[in-house]
Amino acid sequence: MKPGAVTASALGLSRNESGRRFPHVEDGAVLEDLRAEVLDVLAGGQWDERWHVYDLEALSEVEVDHLVERGLMTPAFLDGEGEGRGFAVYGEGQASLEINGSDHVRVLGFRNGDQLESLWSLLNLLDDRLETVLSYAFDARWGYLLARARQAGSGMRAYATLLLPALMLTGRLAGVAVELVNQGLGMSPLWNGAGGVVQVSNIGPQGKPEAETLKQVSEVCAGIVEKERSVRKMLVRESLLQTRDQVGRALGVAQQAWSMSFLEAVNLISAIQAGRELGLVEGSGLSSESAFSLMTRLQPAHIVVDYMDGKIGCLESPEIDEKRARMMREIFADSGLRPQEKRDV
């Protein structure tokens, strides 16, 4: 696979304990017991890194959103409710654990770049260690038994994040999505579709060995990114004026705006990244991975926690938009649209 095909990788591994009903039908007291047992395991000495356990009730809106923005917690767990819920982060954020979400436990990992295999190595190890204490619900035919029956099997969901602004703007993403479904994969927009940032994940039958699923996701994503690159080149070839105009406008706003929403920033970065890759923009290269990393840092909770010392208690604030615009101005200060005659596509 060419470098930079997958912009970011995420993995989730769901398990249930045998002998207990699944969280949505189990008694609260039983779920509380399970949480206590799991937390005991996490406090043990068998781990290479320390688990940091969070009190979900005590977390502010900003702190919880920051966990979601870092890829440590799923939006589904954030929105869920019920008794016995728990959450912990491994080390500095190499992995995390949701307790009593849809299933009894779900180990998660998120990293920038094409890191699905290394994530699987780590999560597989953590899963083995959890299993020394928990007895997993498993059936030789169905695999690991989950609350969502269609996901029973490996219990693994692999998510590859891709930047596909050209496919999206030219309306070709629909065809790609349909092809994916035929292969047991699905596509979902990450930030309401802004910037053509999407996630591809395995949603089909889960019987395959994990390594095969990861290979399939990686290979399919490499093919999609190739299509994206072809369409970008086609846009320059067949609609040079409009493409230069779009990229130039994105640069202009990025360099001059004094207030900017997150989704606007994502759209602009995506356009500028495409422009740089096509040689339309002066300045050093901006890989899709770097662009995504920048988008990540511009999310509301990231700005509040990382750049405003968490002083603002809400995520909708003019100060956040102002800070984001300032960061964009600084980052893209020395970028410019390359003169047309020097363009080298």
Add this chain to the structure above:
Amino acid sequence: MFAEEPPGWSFDLGSSVTCERCGEEPASVHLLRVVDGAVAHTHLCPGCAEGMAEETEGLALVLAVPSVLRHLARASSAEETPTAEPAAEHMEDFCETCGTTLSDLKESGLVGCADCYERFADYLDTLRVPGAEPVEHLGKIPHRGPETDNLRHEMLRLQRMLRELVACERFEEAAGVRDRLTELGQRLEQETG
């Protein structure tokens, strides 16, 4: 980070979805429109989706989310298991361990416990995508599981290998795998008494 799974991202393949625009054709496409920063989700038939995407002034992203699968599964289950629904109507199946009923499962796609997999095995079998490989679980298995799980898992793996070897006409190696399968089958028989 993880994308929010859009509304309608349900793994329940039993429910019926019709196009929200024409109300007649089955919805097989999920249209996500972003207009002035606002997001709208709609389940549509392919014809209406095409029309609506063209009419949208902002970004229009057609997502083939499992509503497509729902449609496909409904079509295939109608062909292959025509008696599944009438049987359920006579007597409501339920799991004695957790109280989940077949209707609950069909509506939510959720089972309540491990025993549900045995109780509703017939229905769960109908959800499998016809022709999908592999049908059996060939991934990781628990280290602490019974020895019989290991044996069954190894046999499933070898059965898949045997199919592939035969398909490639590597008959000599296939014979070796077949012998190993026979041996494991005998061991499994002894273990389970």
